[in-house]
Amino acid sequence: MNPSAAMASQPNRDLPPLPGRAPQPIVEVRSISKTYAGGIEALSGISLEFPEGRLTTLLGPSGCGKTTLLKIIAGLIPATGGQVLVDGREVTGPGPERAFVFQDFALMPWASVIRNVAFGLELRGVAHSEREAIAERHIARVGLKGFERKYPHELSGGMRQRVGLARALAVDAKVVLMDEPFSAVDEQTRRKFQEELLELVANEGKSFIFVTHSIEEAVYVSDRIALLSRRPSRVSAIIEPQIQRGGDPEKIRRDSAYLDVVEAIWQQLRHYLD
Amino acid sequence: MQISELAPALPALREAPARRWRDLLIHPLVLRLLSFAAVLALWEYAGRIPLSPAFPTFLETLGGLGAIMADGTLFKAFLITLHPLVIGLTASILCGIALGVLMGLHEPSEWLFAPIFVIAQAAPLAALIPILTFAYGIGLTAKVMTVCIMAMPVIVLNTLGAVRNTPKSLLEMGSSFLATRSQSIRLIILPAASPMIFAGLRLGCAAAFIGVILAELLITPTGIGDVISYNQSVADYPKMYAAILSIIVFSVLFIELLERIEVTLFRPEARP
Amino acid sequence: MVISGIRLPMMAALLVWAVVWEIAGHTDAGFILPPLSRIIWRVFEIVPTASFLDALLITGRAFLLGNTIAIAVGVPLGILMGRSVIADRLLLPWVNLFLSAPLSALVPVIMVLFGLGETTIVLTVVLFSMWIIVLNTRAGIRAISPSLVEMARSFGSNRWQAFSRIYLWAALPEILAGIRLGVVRAVKGVVIGQLLVSVVGFGTLFEIYQSHFLMEHFWALLLVLFAFAFTLNELLARLERRFGYYAAAR
Numbered sequence: 001m002n003p004s005a006a007m008a009s010q011p012n013r014d015l016p017p018l019p020g021r022a023p024q025p026i027v028e029v030r031s032i033s034k035t036y037a038g039g040i041e042a043l044s045g046i047s048l049e050f051p052e053g054r055l056t057t058l059l060g061p062s063g064c065g066k067t068t069l070l071k072i073i074a075g076l077i078p079a080t081g082g083q084v085l086v087d088g089r090e091v092t093g094p095g096p097e098r099a100f101v102f103q104d105f106a107l108m109p110w111a112s113v114i115r116n117v118a119f120g121l122e123l124r125g126v127a128h129s130e131r132e133a134i135a136e137r138h139i140a141r142v143g144l145k146g147f148e149r150k151y152p153h154e155l156s157g158g159m160r161q162r163v164g165l166a167r168a169l170a171v172d173a174k175v176v177l178m179d180e181p182f183s184a185v186d187e188q189t190r191r192k193f194q195e196e197l198l199e200l201v202a203n204e205g206k207s208f209i210f211v212t213h214s215i216e217e218a219v220y221v222s223d224r225i226a227l228l229s230r231r232p233s234r235v236s237a238i239i240e241p242q243i244q245r246g247g248d249p250e251k252i253r254r255d256s257a258y259l260d261v262v263e264a265i266w267q268q269l270r271h272y273l274d
Numbered sequence: 275m276q277i278s279e280l281a282p283a284l285p286a287l288r289e290a291p292a293r294r295w296r297d298l299l300i301h302p303l304v305l306r307l308l309s310f311a312a313v314l315a316l317w318e319y320a321g322r323i324p325l326s327p328a329f330p331t332f333l334e335t336l337g338g339l340g341a342i343m344a345d346g347t348l349f350k351a352f353l354i355t356l357h358p359l360v361i362g363l364t365a366s367i368l369c370g371i372a373l374g375v376l377m378g379l380h381e382p383s384e385w386l387f388a389p390i391f392v393i394a395q396a397a398p399l400a401a402l403i404p405i406l407t408f409a410y411g412i413g414l415t416a417k418v419m420t421v422c423i424m425a426m427p428v429i430v431l432n433t434l435g436a437v438r439n440t441p442k443s444l445l446e447m448g449s450s451f452l453a454t455r456s457q458s459i460r461l462i463i464l465p466a467a468s469p470m471i472f473a474g475l476r477l478g479c480a481a482a483f484i485g486v487i488l489a490e491l492l493i494t495p496t497g498i499g500d501v502i503s504y505n506q507s508v509a510d511y512p513k514m515y516a517a518i519l520s521i522i523v524f525s526v527l528f529i530e531l532l533e534r535i536e537v538t539l540f541r542p543e544a545r546p
Numbered sequence: 547m548v549i550s551g552i553r554l555p556m557m558a559a560l561l562v563w564a565v566v567w568e569i570a571g572h573t574d575a576g577f578i579l580p581p582l583s584r585i586i587w588r589v590f591e592i593v594p595t596a597s598f599l600d601a602l603l604i605t606g607r608a609f610l611l612g613n614t615i616a617i618a619v620g621v622p623l624g625i626l627m628g629r630s631v632i633a634d635r636l637l638l639p640w641v642n643l644f645l646s647a648p649l650s651a652l653v654p655v656i657m658v659l660f661g662l663g664e665t666t667i668v669l670t671v672v673l674f675s676m677w678i679i680v681l682n683t684r685a686g687i688r689a690i691s692p693s694l695v696e697m698a699r700s701f702g703s704n705r706w707q708a709f710s711r712i713y714l715w716a717a718l719p720e721i722l723a724g725i726r727l728g729v730v731r732a733v734k735g736v737v738i739g740q741l742l743v744s745v746v747g748f749g750t751l752f753e754i755y756q757s758h759f760l761m762e763h764f765w766a767l768l769l770v771l772f773a774f775a776f777t778l779n780e781l782l783a784r785l786e787r788r789f790g791y792y793a794a795a796r
Contacts, residue, residue, distance in 0.1 A: 076446050094450045106447035109543045110465045120451035153543040171451065305635035313640070328658040386559045396730050396779040397772040398737035404756045405764065409578045476646070483648035491654070492741060502654055511658065518655060522647045529646050
């Protein structure tokens with residue numbers, strides 16, 4: 001049976017809290033290392049598992065190589081050593097089961113919103129009317145109905161990232177990779193995004209890998225956090241915030257479990273700063 | 275910041291009259307008209323002093339313009355001048371963009387060809403005109419070649435730079451959504467490069483006009499170059515100035531038109 | 547470009563072209579395009595001659611004077627346009643017009659007004675180089691972050707200090723870029739001027755070599771001029787890079 005279909009029928013927030021062993025990992029990172037041409041060692045033997053249907057965050061200080069790891073998982077840059085398995089198959093390049101959301105949105109300024117959202121489908125040769133219908137659905141899904149014929153420069157930063165998100169959803173990939181997607185939007189929009197992201201994880205039945213440098217954001221949205229150390233980066237801790245997310249999203253930010261996890265991670269990270 | 279505060283100056287009717295006059299005076303359109311009027315008035319005045327017997331007034335120049343327009347000289351001259359210009363410019367644009375794109379996508383060709391164009395861009399290529407005349411005679415070919423050597427380097431180098439400067443995140447976006455090489459060239463690299471390619475085309479056009487006039491003045495007097503040098507030799511300065519004025523206005527309008535076409539066709543983000 | 551691990555310097559391709567030129571020079575094309583080796587030989591022959599040095603002196607003087615005028619007028623004009631909206635709106639249409647107009651058509655005007663002498667060459671240089679200096683200076687001044695100016699004012703700087711300590715330095719990368727582009731245009735202008743006037747400086751040499759079919763001499767002269775233009779461009783680009791480090795960080 002297709003595991004992702006099973007997940008979709010049953011919102012996974014109702015699952016019992018994660019036990020010590022995660023469910024079936026959708027993405028597996030096995031002793032990945034990356035050394036750049038200049039001899040800079042960015043990642044050193046990282047191994048991680050990303051459970052299916054969950055949101056896993058790579059958290060770490062600026063320049064720790066978390067974006068590098070995400071792009072290696074995406075197949076955008078090659079690793080120097082180790083391997084990445086997605087759904088049991090080794091990654092050699094980008095694939096249709098993964099979709100990427102970019103930090104700087106990466107929207108084509110010459111193309112309208114709908115063409116940007118449908119771009120992944122356009123590249124796959126989906127017929128024009130069909131891909132526009134799919135794109136329209138996802139534009140509505142991210143709350144941009146009515147903006148289909150606008151151009152990126154006519155949208156605010158937050159709306160642009162919604163376009164980037166709709167584009168990633170439109171190709172219906174199993175894994176959505178998000179590279180600091182909310183770092184270029186203002187704080188209010190950011191909080192709104194975080195709440196919507198929780199809803200997305202709960203209802204879409206997709207697996208999310210999320211990169212951020214914000215501790216609060218990581219704890220708020222994640223089922224599982226991989227804390228990365230400074231360069232050369234290793235996994236210094238795996239944290240699974242056991243936060244009850246039902247009901248008022250604002251409540252979570254005052255929830256004592258939430259605040260405790262944030263504090264604990266901060267204590268872990270602060271000694272890197274010294 | 276000041277500009278945006280001043281732009282809606284006209285409808286500010288409730289304010290004091292003095293303020294209103296001031297706002298009207300510094301309105302962009304008013305200032306532009308004022309600027310042109312001032313320069314033309316200065317020209318008229320300098321011509322009347324007279325600054326030099328070879329400096330006709332603006333009105334005399336307009337008269338000269340009327341004369342060469344009325345007897346059809348100007349129209350015929352433009353047709354002749356446009357001939358090498360259009361051929362040379364078309365060739366330069368087609369070859370220049372093709373070569374620039376090739377160099378931008380294929381590193382060995384960049385290594386081989388770029389140094390030539392880098393030097394050509396900095397060098398006074400006009401000095402090649404006598405050699406082109408030796409090689410191709412005094413006919414159309416030499417003039418077309420002149421236009422090409424003037425216009426091509428800037429078109430090639432801008433295209434190369436444009437292709438090279440495709441935003442990295444757009445390229446990554448393309449490959450993460452599984453674009454093939456040809457899709458990524460067609461759908462990402464070329465559209466992203468088009469503003470800078472067009473900037474190169476505008477510069478190339480300006481250089482092509484310089485080239486064609488130079489060719490007509492140096493190789494053999496034809497077209498506008500002939501009208502300029504003939505009227506210079508018979509000291510009919512109003513007509514000479516009128517011919518120069520007309521080709522300058524024509525080239526500026528031509529380049530302006532190119533920019534309009536670019537914005538309407540390719541640049542949604544630059545449309546008002 | 548990198549071939550099997552070895553980095554080939556970019557300009558090394560010119561050696562390839564030099565070989566192509568040399569070979570082409572030994573074919574039928576040799577009448578128009580003599581072999582490079584003989585042209586280089588000619589360079590050493592004509593450079594020490596009195597007529598060449600004379601032409602160099604006259605051209606160099608006109609070139610320097612023209613550029614000095616263009617910078618002395620262009621930079622303040624650009625600063626004025628960058629600071630004052632009214633000046634900007636009055637002058638910008640003209641700067642743009644002269645920037646894209648076929649200036650070669652204006653050289654005959656300068657010729658009939660100022661004769662066939664050095665003045666004409668100097669004015670041609672100014673005409674070619676000034677507008678890009680104005681435009682770049684203006685862009686540099688406009689790119690200065692308002693907070694930098696406010697910083698200076700909050701520490702009590704007066705107008706002159708703000709100008710000399712902030713505006714000039716903050717806009718320096720663009721000003722230098724403008725000067726480099728202006729100088730490149732000026733080299734083209736000075737050659738166009740001398741081709742059209744043809745009784746001053748290198749114009750005389752062009753005329754003599756051309757009328758006597760001295761192709762080797764002509765090419766030797768071109769080689770010297772091109773090398774000079776390229777070197778000048780590179781030197782100014784290096785100066786620009788020395789100050790360019792903060793252009794993005796302003």
